[in-house]
Structures are given as structure tokens and as C-alpha cells.
Amino acid sequence: MELLSVNVGRLKAVEHTSAASGLSGVDKQPVAGPVRVFAPGPQGAGASGVEGDEIGDPRFHGGDDRAVTAYAREDLDHWERELGRPLADGAFGENLTTTGLDVNGALIGERWRIGSEVVLEVTGGRVPCSTFQGHLGEKGWVRRFTRAGQPGALLRVIEPGTLRPGDPVRVVQRPDHDITVALLFRAATLERELLPRTLAAAPWMEASLLEAAQRYAEKHGG
Numbered sequence: 001m002e003l004l005s006v007n008v009g010r011l012k013a014v015e016h017t018s019a020a021s022g023l024s025g026v027d028k029q030p031v032a033g034p035v036r037v038f039a040p041g042p043q044g045a046g047a048s049g050v051e052g053d054e055i056g057d058p059r060f061h062g063g064d065d066r067a068v069t070a071y072a073r074e075d076l077d078h079w080e081r082e083l084g085r086p087l088a089d090g091a092f093g094e095n096l097t098t099t100g101l102d103v104n105g106a107l108i109g110e111r112w113r114i115g116s117e118v119v120l121e122v123t124g125g126r127v128p129c130s131t132f133q134g135h136l137g138e139k140g141w142v143r144r145f146t147r148a149g150q151p152g153a154l155l156r157v158i159e160p161g162t163l164r165p166g167d168p169v170r171v172v173q174r175p176d177h178d179i180t181v182a183l184l185f186r187a188a189t190l191e192r193e194l195l196p197r198t199l200a201a202a203p204w205m206e207a208s209l210l211e212a213a214q215r216y217a218e219k220h221g222g
Helices: 073-083 130-136 141-148 181-188 192-201 207-220
Strands: 002-009 028-031 035-037 068-072 096-099 111-114 118-125 153-159 161-163 169-173
Touching: 068 073, 073 096, 118 161, 118 181, 130 141, 181 192, 181 207, 192 207
Parallel strands: 068 096
Antiparallel strands: 002 028, 002 096, 035 161, 068 153, 111 118, 111 169, 118 153
16 A cells, blocks of 8 residues: 655635635645645634645635545546546545555544554545536536545544655554445435444544534434
């Protein structure tokens, strides 16, 4: 398992964004490294956990629970075949592009050691938005991406440090439940009846998804 690239985005004006500024950092490009990774502070502060990466809409991106995003090269390769076009590392707006790692099958709360310093913890899955759709230029992309159920992971920083392309990735901790990134994503989108089940991962889940699961459970039981 390996880190293929570290990707950062600079704020640019885009047409398809709900951010009041009209700016987005979704267009992420690989950088040579080393790149510092850190806990950026609370949600809404407007900060990514990856040095040099800029956040356009702090309501939905950045903050400690969503400090870093990851997507598997294998899933990008799948979408290359589906879309009939090349997709570079970072094309889906992810900070980390990995290989050999089952990102969508990772458990919520699973920890990855990347290189010699950094430890990241899985908190949820990336929910697509109109900015992502506009970035790719694919009509109906939000619906198509959601149905595929390959969202990629959101991560918090447990141990900060520096990352470089080629760093090895090791899974160093797995909690005792069965709530994966893919299952939590399905629960948050198309199969909301699964939300009460996801509370087994409550101690590790990112705050907005946890709140949604708790509200649903209170209203519908479970």
C-alpha cells in the first residue's frame, strides 16, 4: 500500500459552487513534497489539514474531522474506463491518491500510518456536490457518483508530520465494528434507513454525519 501523490488546490473562481465567495479549491494538483499535514482546527474555520491546500466553502470542507481527503487510484482507473477519459491523481479533488489500499472498505475509526510520521483516522466518506460536478463537467455526475458508492475517505489527523509521494501506507488500528466508508456513505445518501446502524461507529464519525444519524435514530427509532 502506497501514497501515490499529495494534491493541493488553490482558490479559483468557478461557476458551480454554493460558496458565497464563488471560489473553490477543488482543482487539486500533485506536488512533489514534502508536504506538512496537521489538525487545522474546528469546522468552519476555513482550513485544510494539508499545507498549501485552500478551502472555498468551510461549511462543508476542512476542519479537524475533514482535515484530509483520500481516493484510491484503482477507483480513479474505474472511472477512467466509465467516462472514457484520463483522470490524473487529484482529479476528484482528493488530497491523497493511494494505491493498494481499500479506501471505501476502510472502517470508520481505522487508522493509517503514512510514511514515518503521519497517522490519519477515517471519519466518513466524501459527499458529492455541484462544485464537484462542475469541475468534472459531467452532466448528472452527483447522482451517478452517489449511485456508484465509491466516495473516498475523509480523515482527521492523529499524528501530524510530513508526507511524500511514495510513502508506504499501513493500517495500524481497526475498531471493532463493521461500519465502512462505503456503508456510511450509502446511509447518508440513498439508504437512510441504515443510519441507526452506523451509530456503532459514533466515537469516530465526523460530526455532521453523526448528527444526521442521531437525528434519524431519534425520529425513527433504532
